Amino acid sequence: MSGEDSQTQKKAVFDAETASSLMKELRENFGSRRSRSYEWRVSQVKALLKAVLNNEEQIVNALRSDLAKPPLETVVYEIGMLKNSCEVILKELKHWMTPEKVKTSIRTFPSSAEIIPEPLGVVLVISAWNYPLLLSLDPVVGAIAAGNAVVLKPSEIAPATSSLLAKLIEKYMDPSFVRVVEGAVDETTALLQQKWDKIFYTVIAGLLGNGRVGRIVMTAAAKHLTPVVLELGGKSPVVVDSNINLKVAARRIISGKWGLNNGQACISPDYVITTKDYAPNLVNALKTELEECYGKNPMESEDLSRIVSSNHFARLSRFLNDDKVSGKIVYGGEKDEKKLRIAPTILLDVPRDSLIMGEEIFGPLLPIITVNKLEESLDLIISGEKPLAAYVFTNDKKFQEQFVKNVSSGGLLVNDTTLHLVVDTLPFGGVGESGMGAYHGKFSFDAFTHKKAVLYRSFAGDSSLRYPPYTDTKQRLMKALIGGSILGIIRALLGSS
Template sequence: MAVEEEKQTAKPVFDEEAASALAKELRATFASAKTRSYQWRVSQLKSLLKLTTSNEPAIVDALRSDLSKPELESQVYEISMLKNSCKLALKELRNWMKPEKAKTSITTFPSSAEIVSEPLGVILIISAWNYPFLLSLDPVVGAIAAGNAVVLKPSELAPATSSLLAKLVGEYMDSSSIRVVEGAVAETSALLEQKWDKICYTGNGRVGRIVMTSAAKHLTPVLLELGGKSPVVVDSGINLQVAARRIIVGKWGCNNGQACIAPDYIVTTKDFAPKLVDSLKRELENFYGNNPLESKDLSRIVNSNHFARLIKLLDEDKVSGKIVLGGERDKTNLRIAPTILLDVSRDSLIMNEEIFGPLLPILTVDRVEESFDLINSGTKPLAAYLFTNNKKLKEHFVRTVSAGGLVVNDTTIHLAVPSLPFGGVGESGMGAYHGKFSFDAFSHKKAVVYRGFAGDASVRYPPYTKGKLRLLKALIGGGILSIIRALFGWSKA
């Protein structure tokens, strides 16, 4: 009897069959046109805002459970940013939905044209563990603002936040159109076997390739935000204290380095490196004290696997002797102190994979301009940063360094500017979102031309004569003089 009861109460497995059923259910909802209306979109954005506002303590607790994330970081970098995304979408949605007028040419005269934004259909969003609340729901804002149905797959590496999202989305959002699927590799694989109208994935390049391969089977477009080794170039002649503080908050103040746009390494000149190291040491002590392993203002490493990966980078023979600050670790509590390394070998592991943790190598060059060639010799990063007062160096940086986004004299703040696209280039990703870019990312820009029945020119119809050919070539060429000449030769047709 007990066995029978256990079978009945066991959690159903989300397999390929269940994934197919879910996709069909949401596709039927989308086909009903329910999600296309302005009213539905507004109602869901308001519900998402209410979900966030009414559950801040629970969200903070979940993030603390998953990452030991300080409350300030949870409030500023996750909760407030999600609220702002909802508020902006609510404010601008009517304008975003309006057709955009487009110019027509003389070849279609008389006519008018416009670009209509229509929803793509059913969207799959696969989220990351490092900002598990924001990176789960921020793409959802764009997807529902654009009028789509959505399946959200939160990261299993942030289980408390994943569970909370499943609960809250089920309570606050329209379950016929917006669903959460929890689970790990098996559940994600089952979802990826289905046909979606777009897939949004945030994570690493290895999984990004798997997502893209699965999407290719159905010719499904993808938005990939993949990270990379984001460099910081530091010139001399700057306010060194301010620069050091901004580098620190971008590196260790953003999830203890576990952020896709966190500074991954620094490049500076040999002469300036000692001053930079000293300044970073002073400010790190001011922020996190003499024993940063005990600081409540630093997140822990997400799990033992990532902890072991970071220790492997740190303990490599080419690297271990290069530590100038930090290196302490606490395996029991999954903590690693902010660590600075100077002049590590460029062929070391730490310089050939994204660090995604509290380790910060510093490379040195003879001239600061050499840093740009060094950056461009690797894969294109998600972000790149420059600290300088040199106008020509700023211009050279913007002109020559290819990255998803650039910031001059600060780090990571471009993420908070909703009028800018956020996304990668090359191996750091494809596509972009945030603000209207999120709406556009999940919309199809449909070209529409309107004509009446007047002005029907016989020149486009057979029989094709030399005169018609001259006139059509002139029309296509667009030159008024050519059109006049073609018209004068009309009698020869």
């Protein structure tokens, strides 16, 4: 049997029946209640952290293989952020797990109440290829911290990282509760046919579009009334005013656009809006700073990731080959299909009905749209789908307030790009077409937790008010109780109106 035949046979093993068997096993293990203990949760978070820190070189090499990702990006944005997530959980988990005491009212007197966080059960995490370590393990660590059993399905488009994740989780973590399923569409389909207690799906721009894939996931989840977190994306705008430190602004746009996986990030700036008068200044500043960052020949730069696959290269090339953007390239545009590399590219005065403005770019292309007055940018953004992130550079406090108040997005930054991602006290997630649900920090714990409401009463203080027959006096008292007014209750007892 050839190696290809053997691989095909191995792939066919994981079908709906196999997925069902895996689900049954994990449900039985979850039923043991072992994963609910603080000790188990902490031990698994520590194990995951150890797996990452002990294998940093292998992780860097895997991401270099999959995406030609610069080692610094892997260390900072993948390993570093995951390390921070684990450390926050280890510090705060006991507090997060503690039931929250809440007030009761005279309606239930005497009573006490609390909200108890409890694990949902068996959850599924399906991750993306652009940050294949972070987007796989960040949700997993949240699910574990919440006490769940979890199945991780890494992206097959990052095969080296997927394989490494499977090996590390099998070696370091409790296989009774944490499993990895590798594969592609067939395996994902088999998994989605099962009844999960939560599905966490990170979908990124591709040939089908993130919204379409998100709807497929929701349709599968709806059959079992399974709640979902969908991390999608969208066209994240950057509005640039003229009253700013242009050099700093240009560098921060570059950092968010090309410094994050060469534009292959869900929160990368997708397009820029500025005034016609200021656009030449912005373009010149971006050119100068891009050359400072990546040299005169960025196609040879070791600090830029490659395009992940030939399909995505073709998708990006289609944007550049559109007749409506002919002559609009003011910087870059170089491509090398064999090496899957596209240079940082700036396009000026791109028509709003062009292909590049019709869907999320997810690559190193940055169109600039010009308006007569900056206030027009608000209407332009609001008229489209709600983005995952929105950015504005301005020193005008009034315009800043207008932007924050009127632009609906998953997250929003003033005078920078993408940094909200690293603030673990902020929720990270989309709204509308850019997704639903959120995670990071305690929001990851909450995403995989059911908040159970519990009311405690004794047998003392039982009142006949709630029981038939319903006399006029009882009705007056019940109405007063519903109103919550002590004076009203006294009047009802005295028979007053």
